Amino acid sequence: MTLSRSLSRSLSGLFLSAFLILSASAADARQMISIDRPEVNMRTGASTRDAPLWTLSAGYPLLVIGQQGQWYKVRDFENDEGWVYRPLTAKKPHHVVKSKIVNLRSGPGTKHTVVGKAEYGEVLRTLGRRADWVRVRTSGGQIGWISGRLLWGW
Structure with a gap:
């Protein structure tokens, strides 16, 4: 095996390892938000025309699982999903x-x-x-x- 071929394999292995580490870190990263108003509707879709599922109180923590424009698709601690309007949320733990x-x-x-x-x-x-x-x-x-x-x- 030539030196350049050996170096190429070593670099490929290094890049693969780095990719796997970064992928695992990204999977562990969770974007959490909380409700920043006394009451906010969680909706079935990303619009005020979509029906409210229920009302969330101030501070209620949510996991962001998606985004569409100014709307976050979120999941709560019971694994229920819905949409909240981003300007009504905060990063307060x-x-x-x-x-x-x-x-x-x-x-x-x-x-x-x-x-x-x-x-x-x-x-x-x-x-x-x-x-x-x-x-x-x-x-x-x-x-x-x-x-x-x-x-x-x-």
């Missing part, structure tokens, strides 16, 4: 409770005191993270930590 009832703790871990509870579907403002724990603020203003596996969002 929020989570939603995906378990029936969760403990809000004074610190990031089960050894910390329970300072409150949150219920399924409740929208929480995300304040920070530490390992697998998320620091949140409830709509009532209470601040605490919840295990990330019990939440969906950022």
Whole structure:
């Protein structure tokens, strides 16, 4: 085998490896948004002429799965899909409770005191993270930590 052929194969392998790594990273990248008004309709299509599916409250987190003009196609924590108007959204991190009832703790871990509870579907403002724990603020203003596996969002 000649040196140039060997170099060519090595470069091809390098480019293939780089492509696979970048593809995996892109697949892991999620564009999350949140509702930035008191109430926003999630619709069946990318127009105000399309029927509303339901109304989403401020902060509700959504995963962007597509875009058409000024409209985002989105998915929620229950895997329901619809469309929201982009100017009514923001990049403010929020989570939603995906378990029936969760403990809000004074610190990031089960050894910390329970300072409150949150219920399924409740929208929480995300304040920070530490390992697998998320620091949140409830709509009532209470601040605490919840295990990330019990939440969906950022």
